[in-house]
Amino acid sequence: MEITLISTAFIAGILNGIGSSGGMLFLSIMLLNGFHPVVATATNKVIALIGSLGAIKNYWQHSETFADIRPLITFSVAGVVLGSLIVLNIEASNLGKLYTMLTLCLIILLFCLKPIRNYIAQKKRLNTKIYYKIVGMLSGIYNGFFGPGTIIVTSMQLNMLDKYTEKTSLSTATILNTVTNAVACIILGAGILSIFELNLWLLLALVIANVAGQYFGSLFIVRVGEKCIEFISKATLIFLLAILVKEYWL
Numbered sequence: 001m002e003i004t005l006i007s008t009a010f011i012a013g014i015l016n017g018i019g020s021s022g023g024m025l026f027l028s029i030m031l032l033n034g035f036h037p038v039v040a041t042a043t044n045k046v047i048a049l050i051g052s053l054g055a056i057k058n059y060w061q062h063s064e065t066f067a068d069i070r071p072l073i074t075f076s077v078a079g080v081v082l083g084s085l086i087v088l089n090i091e092a093s094n095l096g097k098l099y100t101m102l103t104l105c106l107i108i109l110l111f112c113l114k115p116i117r118n119y120i121a122q123k124k125r126l127n128t129k130i131y132y133k134i135v136g137m138l139s140g141i142y143n144g145f146f147g148p149g150t151i152i153v154t155s156m157q158l159n160m161l162d163k164y165t166e167k168t169s170l171s172t173a174t175i176l177n178t179v180t181n182a183v184a185c186i187i188l189g190a191g192i193l194s195i196f197e198l199n200l201w202l203l204l205a206l207v208i209a210n211v212a213g214q215y216f217g218s219l220f221i222v223r224v225g226e227k228c229i230e231f232i233s234k235a236t237l238i239f240l241l242a243i244l245v246k247e248y249w250l
Contacts, residue, residue: 013214021237024103032243037092069176075140077140081144083140084144100248151174
């Protein structure tokens with residue numbers, strides 16, 4: 001199991017670094033190995049939080065200025081507090097079923113992304129200030145409650161604004177994800193403490209593997225096409241959906 005988790009942590013880091021969601025893959029493998037959903041989510045957040053430090057330097061120079069993303073950060077933090085508090089008060093079996101439905105919704109959203117973008121592009125009249133607050137709040141709640149796919153969800157929403165390119169939306173989403181993961185780790189205290197049941201050395205190995213993966217993945221973000229990222233995201237989501245259905249519905 002240890003080799004599987006370490007290898008998955010490294011691959012998940014690479015996927016996060018190129019803008020896909022390695023969290024989906026890592027969460028799938030943890031659930032497959034019998035971990036409680038909250039423990040799996042907490043472990044995923046700790047590793048993703050520390051792992052993102054390997055990519056944050058590369059991303060910061062491509063994100064919007066701090067003044068521009070401050071409303072996003074503020075409302076994301078409020079959202080992640082709400083989402084984390086909700087997840088702590090739901091039974092494991094019900095949580096697994098809710099995770100299944102969220103994953104299915106995210107898959108549908110990814111397959112409908114182009115029509116949604118085209119519709120928004122035709123309107124061209126988004127109130128940026130209000131939109132920032134909505135994006136921040138929804139992304140925060142989603143990350144606090146579930147987590148995998150937060151970067152994808154956030155960058156998709158930001159990319160609908162004209163001033164955001166693929167790279168700047170992904171970079172800004174990664175910075176927001178790092179901040180909200182830190183807040184979620186504090187709130188999910190019991191879940192965070194229980195991850196040490198994994199074995200401290202194993203946890204350290206998982207973190208190192210993920211940091212290395214995110215760093216190398218972020219270096220190749222420019223060379224990875226949007227279609228490739230979209231394909232990987234859909235594949236990992238479908239894999240996670242299959243695991244969740246097997247564990248909580250069958």
